Amino acid sequence: MTIQYINRPDQLDSLCQLISQEPWIALDTEFLREKTYYPKFCLLQIAAPGWVACVDPLAIADLTPLLEAIYNPNIVKVLHSCRQDLEIFYQITGKIPGPIFDTQIAAPLLGFQENPGYAMLVSSFLNVNLSKAHTRTDWSERPLSEDQIQYAADDVIYLCKIYKIMCEQLDKLGRSNWLESDFALLNDPELYQLSPENAWLKIRGKNKLTGKQLSIMQSLTEWRERTAQQENKPRSWLLQDDLLLELGKLQPVTLTDLAKIRNINDRTVNRYGKVICELIDSAKQRPPKPLAEKDQAGKKTQQHEAILDVLSAVVRIRAEENSLNPIILATRKDLEQLLSGDEDCLLLHGWRYNMAGRELQGLLRGDFTLSLKPDGVVISVA
Structure with a gap:
């Protein structure tokens, strides 16, 4: 596939036209922040089936037309481990280019471990081993070599292929809508600008x-x-x-x-x-801001630990029924948050709530009971 390397403003119009015709695009960025607080934006990679482009933000001062095309709410933006990439967009515009699909967040619903790396997904889905030749490239140096541009473009070329496979598999499992609330959380500005x-x-x-x-x-x-x-x-x-x-x-x-x-x-x-x-x-002369209840130091009682063990058993049961790693459904820390009444607990939102959160709340209220049978644990209405 021919890579469009765009480093002049007059090249943006044709790229914006390509973007406007797509229902979704794959995005990735290259940046540096080892010596800065804010990431230095060095390269933007964009792809869809049939085309790929690398845009040089160091050469083009005004990216407004391109950003307007990317921010089109009718176009899904596909990224992998998107937080740092989205931070760059937030830094430039003060908002997030939703809707977002993050392949790292979606992968565990297809049997992968929590937070799988991009290289792992490429290898698993496409049987391709990504090159590591430019892992430590200084992306602010110019000119970029053909190898560097190809290396950067590969990230979105393969991301397109992975996304299509993921969508097919999620559809087959009936899980395409499970991630809507997870992806919606990525629009929270506090994720990208810590006060x-x-x-x-x-x-x-x-x-x-x-x-x-x-x-x-x-x-x-x-x-x-x-x-x-x-x-x-x-x-x-x-x-x-x-x-x-x-x-x-x-x-x-x-x-x-x-x-x-x-x-x-x-x-x-x-x-x-x-x-x-x-x-x-x-x-030293003034009182501290109070710690949240979940952060206050205190020795956990045996009763507290026993309740967490019971909740963990339910998580394992529901995870097994849905062919998921239990850690993806809920960690022990998640269960501690649920027990403390933390409204930000993942188990109170999205697919996790439907799969286990509602039931766990019912157990804590006494609406459900657990009983042992020869073939396993049974959860029933109290």
Whole structure:
């Protein structure tokens, strides 16, 4: 298949015409973000059966006509593991180009493991082993070689073929509509733009901090996020996550104390040390934002664990009936969320709710009972 390499504005019209005639298109992006907070958009690959194009956003300053064509709500956009790709579109336009079909999300409904890689799907569906020759390519360098362009185009060429096979298999299993709510969640702007004041919610280990420790960690995490955005630097270049927790525990308020902390580098102390110490001192004077109930540290009782075991048994039964890996239906963490009443629990939405969530809620309310029979576990109305 001939690859259209588009690096001039006058080439966009014909591509937009091609896109407008398709019910769906495959998309992929190449970007760099090792040295930046925001991804640097370097290449856009687009394909449909019969054609493929690679668009150079470094050469074309105004992509408005192309974006308008892509954002057509009547055209399904097919991607694999789409979060970072969609972040780029959100960064440019402030919105998501729905509707979306993510092959990574869909694959487990066809018997694959959770979050399968693109190479695995290509190998499984098409018996093709993808080249890894340009895995670490600097996509911002120009000119791109023919091999690099072919490598980039292959991602969407094979994605088209995979999508068609997936749709056929999902239709055959009666599961084509199961993923609508999963894909709808991808339109949530919070997935692509983390607000600085809520950045602390992403820090693992936060539930082990209390009082002043938690307040300090929250304040420093908000500062780190704002500074990383303003300076367009990776947040880890400012402070690593584990260092945020350590600062919350040690609470240094002088540059001398700060410099003694393990893993903090001299550059950070010299450039940001005064601000960090002031933030720590200020945060010690105010109460922390409360942890959500699900994040509060506490020893789980044997009764709690027993309830989770019962719920897990139901998940395994329903997963087996539908030829799914139980982890795809619900993890133990999902069940803990359900037990805590978390409305964001996946079991309360979409196909998971219909397959098991409604029934699990009924068990917790006492509407259903479990009984043992020689041939297995039976769930019946109480």
